[in-house]
Amino acid sequence: MDEWWLVFVPDPERWGPLPEAGVLGVRDLPAALDAVGLRPGDPVFVRPDFVLDAELLQFALSPDFRDLKRESRRNYATDIRLLLSWLWRRGVPWRTATIADLRAYKEFRVDSPLNPQRIGGTKWNREAAALTQLYKWAKVSPLPVDVGRRADRSASARSSRVSWLTPRTWGLWQDLGLRGLGRDGAPLPGWDGRTELRNTAFVGLTLSSGLRRQEAGAMLTFELPTRPLRSGRYCRGQVASALSRSKRDRTYYTSIESVRQLGAYSESERAWAIQRAQAEGRYEKLSLMRLVTDVTLGPVPVVHWVERDGTAGRRELSLLDWRERQWLFVEGPHGPEPAWLWLSEQGMPMLPDRWNTVFWQANQRCEEALLTPEEREVPRPLRYGGRSRMRRRIPRVTPWRSTCWSC
Known part of the structure; x- marks a missing residue:
């Protein structure tokens, strides 16, 4: 085994049933994680020899990392794991990595023909930002990678292209x-x-x-x-x-x-x-359900609810993020039903x-309907990069970003 493992703490409703004997000797794993300070969405790094890296755990708990949005924390942790695995195969502890090591890693990720999954300049710059934050937190000097240094950024980075459709x-x-x-x-x-x-x-x-x-x-x-x-x-x-x-x-x-x-x-x-x-009794099996009892009107609407155990709660509607919203239910004609639309x-x-999958499938149907079997065999970078006729025929769309009705 030469790959680092990355595990994210699940949300409370996604733990599922835990064995009575516990997990790895821990009887109440959610309570144990809470005692450490880990919250849902936090990453846990495990070395290839199945030892939890305590120093990287402290990094995940640090204020600098915690201040990032949850999706950013997930992306940063994923980028860091790739470097950890790359260094492990070369026998280099991540703390002792040098500027030369990180330059070699950048060359492998972006330019090396030996890497079948090379990335673009924009993706590398994001990875460099994640690695820079890690090494700054660890107080490694000199910094083996610094997104502020021109040599550590990619010159080929470019902003995403937006297609405007008629x-x-x-x-x-x-x-x-x-x-x-x-x-x-x-x-x-x-x-x-x-x-x-x-x-x-x-x-x-x-x-x-x-x-x-x-x-x-x-x-x-x-x-x-x-x-x-x-x-x-x-x-x-x-x-x-x-x-x-x-x-x-x-x-x-x-x-x-x-x-x-x-x-x-x-x-x-x-x-x-x-x-x-x-x-089918799906809602009855949910471990977390908040039944909405009232939504006050006015300049600052407040949602009132009651938990399964009878505990009452309330929160301003504008402060409910998407994770809290999925726990809200309302009383329907045949029992509780999600308030989520x-x-x-x-x-x-x-x-x-999940909408990403819906629109990816829609793009696939467009290809199947508009391309011949021979055209579908053409690799996608060649298909959309060098064949303008075909590019005009197949709209590849992210609906909430790329439509212009004035065209």
């Missing part, structure tokens, strides 16, 4: 990728469309409102915009500060048509998913990052 191309992408229609407008063979309304409603909302994936993806049912403006064409909604990138409440506007799509989804696909989940087929909250 309404016709955008409509083609929705028909082929989300609605399962062929080029002739007829349903494709084998298309079941079980989540068609959900996916098209999400795209309609983000397209109309300009909401980001997490802002729209973590919306609760009682946050839906319902009151139209005086013109009657748009509704006004509020983005919670805990979901926005600026960490401030923000007003957004969305079209009446997108609100109608949300209503159609809620009354059909969403309702069916909840009925199946209730019939977007549900999977199993009736469980569909977390914001």
Whole structure:
């Protein structure tokens, strides 16, 4: 074994049943982690010889690392693990790595033909930022890598390219990728469309409102915009500060048509998913459920709930992040049901990052419908880099970022 292991502390509801005898001699593992100071999402580094690295554990608990957003902490830890494994194979402890070691690592990651999974300059710069933070925390001098040094950054880094689509191309992408229609407008063979309304409603909302994936993806049912403006064409909604990138409440506007799509989804696909989940007892098996008892109105709405054990809780709506929101349930006509708007087929909250898979699959359907078998054999970098005709035919889209209706 020459790979470092990286384990992330799970959220409370994702522990699942633990053996009565405990794990590795620890009877109550969640309580033990809490006593150490580890929180959900924190990384734990384990050496290839299955020894937990205590120094890297202290790094994960340090304020500099803890101040990062959870997704950033996950990305940084993943980048650090790659370096740890690379150094381990060469017999170099990570603390004693030199500038020459890190320059060799950069060359391997970015330029070496011996590396079949080379990365671009932008990705390397992010890795360099993670490694710089580690070595600064460890007070290694001189720093073996410093993202502030020009030699440690990649000269080939470039900002992401955004594609602007015409309404016709955008409509083609929705028909082929989300609605399962062929080029002739007829349903494709084998298309079941079980989540068609959900996916098209999400795209309609983000397209109309300009909401980001997490802002729209973590919306609760009682946050839906319902009151139209005086013109009657748009509704006004509020983005919670805990979901926005600026960490401030923000007003957004969305079209009446997108609100109608949300209503159609809620009354059909969403309702069916909840009925199946209730019939199978999925919600009863959840270890963490907060049943909403009241949502106060006013300038600062507050959500009140009660836990399974009867403990009452409350929190400002704008301060609830997406992890807390997935625990909220409301009393429906046939029992508790999620307050989370977007549900999977199993009736469980569909977390914001799962939308990446939905749109990746949509892009795949576009390829299958628009490319011949011979064209699909062409490697993707060549397909989109050097064949402009083919590039125009296949929209590869991230819906909440890359559409321009003025084109």
